[in-house]
Amino acid sequence: GAVVSQHPSRVICKSGTSVKIECRSLDFQATTMFWYRQFPKQSLMLMATSNEGSKATYEQGVEKDKFLINHASLTLSTLTVTSAHPEDSSFYICSASLAPGAFFGQGTRLTVV
Amino acid sequence: SQQGEEDPQALSIQEGENATMNCSYKTSINNLQWYRQNSGRGLVHLILIRSNEREKHSGRLRVTLDTSKKSSSLLITASRAADTASYFCATASSGNTPLVFGKGTRLSVIA
Numbered sequence: 454g455a456v457v458s459q460h461p462s463r464v465i466c467k468s469g470t471s472v473k474i475e476c477r478s479l480d481f482q483a484t485t486m487f488w489y490r491q492f493p494k495q496s497l498m499l500m501a502t503s504n505e506g507s508k509a510t511y512e513q514g515v516e517k518d519k520f521l522i523n524h525a526s527l528t529l530s531t532l533t534v535t536s537a538h539p540e541d542s543s544f545y546i547c548s549a550s551l552a553p554g555a556f557f558g559q560g561t562r563l564t565v566v
Numbered sequence: 567s568q569q570g571e572e573d574p575q576a577l578s579i580q581e582g583e584n585a586t587m588n589c590s591y592k593t594s595i596n597n598l599q600w601y602r603q604n605s606g607r608g609l610v611h612l613i614l615i616r617s618n619e620r621e622k623h624s625g626r627l628r629v630t631l632d633t634s635k636k637s638s639s640l641l642i643t644a645s646r647a648a649d650t651a652s653y654f655c656a657t658a659s660s661g662n663t664p665l666v667f668g669k670g671t672r673l674s675v676i677a
Contacts, residue, residue, distance in 0.1 A: 548665070
């Protein structure tokens with residue numbers, strides 16, 4: 454079946470630094486990928502839609518300058534958390550659609566100290 | 567914004583019992599999916615049911631969909647301790663749109 458690989462699975466960074474998370478579709482092309490965030494004991498919330506070759510669209514309340522998304526190829530989307538703060542600590546997970554289903558990466562646990 | 571609402575929020579049962587979780591949503595959908603998430607881990611896709619389907623089975627899982635009531639249920643039969651996890655329903659309005667997740671049900675199966 455379709456596989457989406459997300460890397461890294463865990464990252465700890467210092468406050469003020471930037472962290473890049475990669476999301477790859479391994480055996481299919483994904484013109485659209487989605488980035489979600491999940492805080493402890495809560496559900497997944499869509500952050501943004503990543504579109505290959507064009508700008509990402511962000512959900513209300515998500516700062517586009519803080520969460521930079523690049524979707525330069527049909528198999529790779531990246532999310533960069535810039536100037537990370539402790540409140541950005543969360544579980545970030547990407548997905549790619551291969552109709553009718555969606556395939557998720559393994560998720561990235563970000564801890565900002 | 568959240569669309570699905572799971573019910574109950576938490577469920578604790580004995581091993582061997584059946585677990586039923588319900589999900590309601592608000593708008594038209596193309597399909598509805600159920601996922602499992604173990605604590606701190608990624609999502610595991612369980613089952614997808616399309617809007618023109620009413621019931622689907624997969625092993626010990628049974629999913630129903632009532633589009634007139636905008637609701638779905640997930641039944642896990644003969645539960646096992648390993649079924650302990652959070653379960654989420656998620657809806658898609660079309661094949662290439664993001665999923666909208668419900669708040670989830672935390673299931674605890676006690677051995």
